[in-house]
Amino acid sequence: MVIRPMINDDTVKNNRIEIDLVLEGIYQCYGYDFRNYAHAHIKRRLDHRLSLSRMDNYLEMLHRIIHNEEFFNELLLDLSINVTEMFRDPEFYKSVRESLIPYLQTYPFLKVWHAGCSAGQEVYSMAILMHEEKIIDKTQIYATDFNELILSKAREGIYPVELMKQYTKNYQTAGGKASFAGYYRADYDHVLINQSLKEKILFTYHNLVTDGVFGEMNVIFCRNVLIYFNQELQNRVLKLFYESLIPGGFLCLGSKESLKFSECSPLFEPVSLSQKIYRKKR
Amino acid sequence: MSSNFKAIVIGTSTGGLSALPAVLSPLMEDFPLTILIVQHLSAHSDDFMVRHLRKFCDLEVLGAEDKMDTRAGCIYIAPPNYHLMVEEEGTLALSISPPVHFSRPSIDVLFETAADAWQEQLIGIILTGANSDGTSGVKKIKERGGHVLVQDIATAEAETMPASASEFADMILPLDQIGNYLNNLVQNKTS
Numbered sequence: 001m002v003i004r005p006m007i008n009d010d011t012v013k014n015n016r017i018e019i020d021l022v023l024e025g026i027y028q029c030y031g032y033d034f035r036n037y038a039h040a041h042i043k044r045r046l047d048h049r050l051s052l053s054r055m056d057n058y059l060e061m062l063h064r065i066i067h068n069e070e071f072f073n074e075l076l077l078d079l080s081i082n083v084t085e086m087f088r089d090p091e092f093y094k095s096v097r098e099s100l101i102p103y104l105q106t107y108p109f110l111k112v113w114h115a116g117c118s119a120g121q122e123v124y125s126m127a128i129l130m131h132e133e134k135i136i137d138k139t140q141i142y143a144t145d146f147n148e149l150i151l152s153k154a155r156e157g158i159y160p161v162e163l164m165k166q167y168t169k170n171y172q173t174a175g176g177k178a179s180f181a182g183y184y185r186a187d188y189d190h191v192l193i194n195q196s197l198k199e200k201i202l203f204t205y206h207n208l209v210t211d212g213v214f215g216e217m218n219v220i221f222c223r224n225v226l227i228y229f230n231q232e233l234q235n236r237v238l239k240l241f242y243e244s245l246i247p248g249g250f251l252c253l254g255s256k257e258s259l260k261f262s263e264c265s266p267l268f269e270p271v272s273l274s275q276k277i278y279r280k281k282r
Numbered sequence: 283m284s285s286n287f288k289a290i291v292i293g294t295s296t297g298g299l300s301a302l303p304a305v306l307s308p309l310m311e312d313f314p315l316t317i318l319i320v321q322h323l324s325a326h327s328d329d330f331m332v333r334h335l336r337k338f339c340d341l342e343v344l345g346a347e348d349k350m351d352t353r354a355g356c357i358y359i360a361p362p363n364y365h366l367m368v369e370e371e372g373t374l375a376l377s378i379s380p381p382v383h384f385s386r387p388s389i390d391v392l393f394e395t396a397a398d399a400w401q402e403q404l405i406g407i408i409l410t411g412a413n414s415d416g417t418s419g420v421k422k423i424k425e426r427g428g429h430v431l432v433q434d435i436a437t438a439e440a441e442t443m444p445a446s447a448s449e450f451a452d453m454i455l456p457l458d459q460i461g462n463y464l465n466n467l468v469q470n471k472t473s
C-alpha cells in the first residue's frame with residue numbers, strides 16, 4: 001500500500017491549534033484546566049475518544065463537549081488516567097519502610113497527603129504499611145483527586161477479587177509483615193477494605209492545577225500524576241507541594257518521575273534517588 | 283526521501299534481545315541521530331535492557347525518564363510498564379495509560395508521537411516480534427513523510443510484527459544489514 005505524505009505540511013501545527021481550542025473550550029465551559037498538560041498525552045487521549053465516537057476532527061469534538069455535558073464527563077475519564085494498583089512498585093514501599101518510617105516515628109502526630117489518589121489503592125497500601133509500622137494511630141491521611149467518580153470509588157474501597165493475586169504478590173515483595181488477606185473481607189467477586197483502615201483517611205476533592213495549598217504536611221505522595229503535566233505546570237505544582245510541607249517534610253514521586261529536570265530541584269534534597277523520595281530543605 | 287534525519291524509533295518484542303544488539307553494535311561511534319527503543323518486556327522487569335544494550339554499543343544508552351531532553355547520538359530505552367512518548371519539542375514523556383495491543387510500553391504509542399515530533403526527519407524500524415503492535419505506528423510515520431524500515435522475516439525469530447508492518451515499508455532488510463544501512467544513510471545525508 002502506498003501512502004503519500006500529506007500535501008499539507010502543517011498538519012501537526014494545525015492539529016495543535018485545534019487541540020488548544022478544545023482545551024480552552026473545556027476550561028471556559030467546565031473550569032477544568034488541561035491547557036498545561038503534556039501535549040502528547042492529551043492528543044493521544046483525544047484521538048482515542050475521537051475514533052471511539054466516530055468523529056472527524058477536534059472541532060467537531062469541541063462542539064459536542066460544549067453542548068453535551070455527558071460527553072464531557074466521559075472525556076474527563078479519558079483525560080484523567082486512573083490506572084493504579086496496591087503496592088505498585090514494591091521496591092518503593094520497601095524504601096519507605098527503610099528510609100522514611102524511622103523519621104516519621106519521631107513525630108508526635110503526622111499529616112499525610114496523597115495527591116492524585118485515583119481509586120484509593122495507593123492510599124490503602126500506605127495505610128497498611130503505617131499500621132504495620134505502628135504509626136497509623138497518630139496519623140491523619142488526606143487523599144485527594146479531581147475526579148469525583150474515582151473519589152467515590154476510593155471511599156468505598158471495593159475492588160475486583162481477581163486483582164488480589166497481583167496485589168498480594170506486590171504486598172509480599174514490598175516487605176509486608178502479615179497476611180494480606182487480613183486487610184479486606186472477600187465476597188464472591190469483590191473485596192472490601194477493612195473499615196479500620198478507612199477511619200484514618202479523608203477522601204476529598206482537590207484540583208492540583210486550580211486549587212491552593214494543603215497545609216502543614218509531613219509527607220506528600222504524588223505518584224504518576226506529574227507525568228501528565230508539562231514542565232511549567234510541574235514546576236507550579238511542585239511549588240504548591242513545597243509550600244504545603246513542613247520544613248523537613250517528605251515528597252514522594254512516581255518511580256519514573258524526578259526533580260532532575262525541574263527548576264524546583266534546589267528546594268529539595270534527595271532521600272532516595274532511585275525511589276524518588278525527597279525532603280524539603282529547611 | 284528526506285536527507286536530513288534526526289531520529290530513529292525501533293520497535294520489537296520476541297527475539298528483540300538478540301536482534302537489537304545486531305542492529306546497534308555496527309553503528310559508528312559518532313552516529314548523529316537520536317535513537318528511541320520500545321522492547322516489549324514483562325511489567326516487572328527492571329533496567330535490564332539498558333544494562334544489556336550497553337554491552338553492545340559505542341553509543342550512550344539511557345533509560346528514558348519523564349521530561350528528559352533527547353540528544354543526538356544517544357539511545358533511550360522505554361521503561362517497563364510505561365508508555366514512552368515524544369513531545370513535539372523532542373522531549374520525552376511517560377504515561378501509564380492502559381496497554382495498547384496488550385503492551386505497555388507500546389510501539390504504536392512511541393511511533394505515533396515521534397511521527398508528529400520529527401515528521402519527515404524520522405526513521406521507523408520494526409524488528410522481530412510476535413504481535414502486530416507497531417503497524418499503526420509505521421503507517422503514521424509514512425503519513426508524516428518519514429522513512430520505514432522492516433526486518434526481513436526470513437531473518438526474524440518471530441514473524442508477525444515485521445510481516446504486519448511490511449505493508450508500509452520503504453525498505454526490507456535482513457537483520458545483519460540494518461546497522462550498516464543506517465550508517466550509510468546518515469553519511470550520505472548531504473550528498
Ligand SMILES: C[S@@+](CC[C@H](N)C(=O)[O-])C[C@H]1O[C@@H](n2cnc3c(N)ncnc32)[C@H](O)[C@@H]1O
Pocket residue numbers: 080081082083084085088115116117118119122144145146147150206207208209210222223224225228254378
Ligand atoms: C495514574 S493515577 C495515579 C494513581 C496513584 N497515585 C498511583 O500512582 O498509582 C493519576 C491520578 O491523577 C489524577 N489527576 C490528574 N490531574 C489531576 C489534577 N489536576 N488534580 C488532581 N488530581 C489529578 C487523576 O484523576 C488520576 O486519578
